[in-house]
Amino acid sequence: MVIFMSLMVVRIATMALVLTGISQQLAQxxxxxxxxxxxxxxxxxxxxxxxxxxxxxxxxxxxxxxxGIVTAMSSLMLSFINTRDENPVNVWMNFGILGLGLMILWFFSRSQWVDHRLNNLVEWALRRWTDLEVADYQSLLHLGHGFMVIEMVVEETDWLVERDLAGLRLSEEGVLVLGIERPGADYIGIPRGHTKLQAGDTVILYGQRDVLMNLDERRAGSRGNWDHHRAVDKQLQAQREQEELEKEAEESKTE
Incomplete structure (x- = not known):
């Protein structure tokens, strides 16, 4: 029972930390x-x-x-096992009550309904007693369906190194640069096209998983340029297919 209650406390705290803008894994x-x-x-x-x-x-x-988890555990054991009572019926009844309580706590610790209600309660509390702008950034950025945010360290052999963002044309691949963390310098938020990436920079990128993984493995030289052109063509093809689907949907509505 103490373990399950501890899990519930950690679960509520994780929700509260996530609502302040950090990832689920880091918060947990x-x-x-x-x-x-x-x-x-x-x-x-x-x-x-x-x-x-x-x-x-x-x-x-x-x-x-x-x-005092140890004190709580010892009190729990003493409340369910009375050494002066040798009646086995009472002992089994106590264990039955304990088992039922554990099942109820297990349900509450795993229930999505409880999770949703707790999430709303924590969000209301943060809005009520803090001036924090509460937002679920995972939902806001639509992380899922193949999209993700990653931190990528630029190495000396990478295709990105010593090139400005305008020349890289990452947006044509469907990749957005959200920020750059540069050692010994201030954080560069919403970098412009003239910003040149340097070895040692940590670049925060948003896009589809397969595109980001390809970009992370891309090396400098003609092979890297070829991979870039293929990624751009793939993105254009995906856009054309999406436009065709939208057009067909509009025509079906008109009919």
């Missing part, structure tokens, strides 16, 4: 780390501790995680 990892007192110190943890609302969530998890 940081929530469990804070609740268990593991204390991982990573660059991802800095993103959590530098945000006021995320800091409050993590502090609450630390408090709840150290509230």
């Amino acid at each position: 990892f940081q929530a469990r780390s804070a609740f268990t007192g593991a204390g991982f110190t990573t660059s991802e943890s800095d993103k959590v501790t530098q945000h006021p609302v995320r800091r409050k969530i993590i502090m609450m998890l630390m408090l709840l995680g150290n509230a």
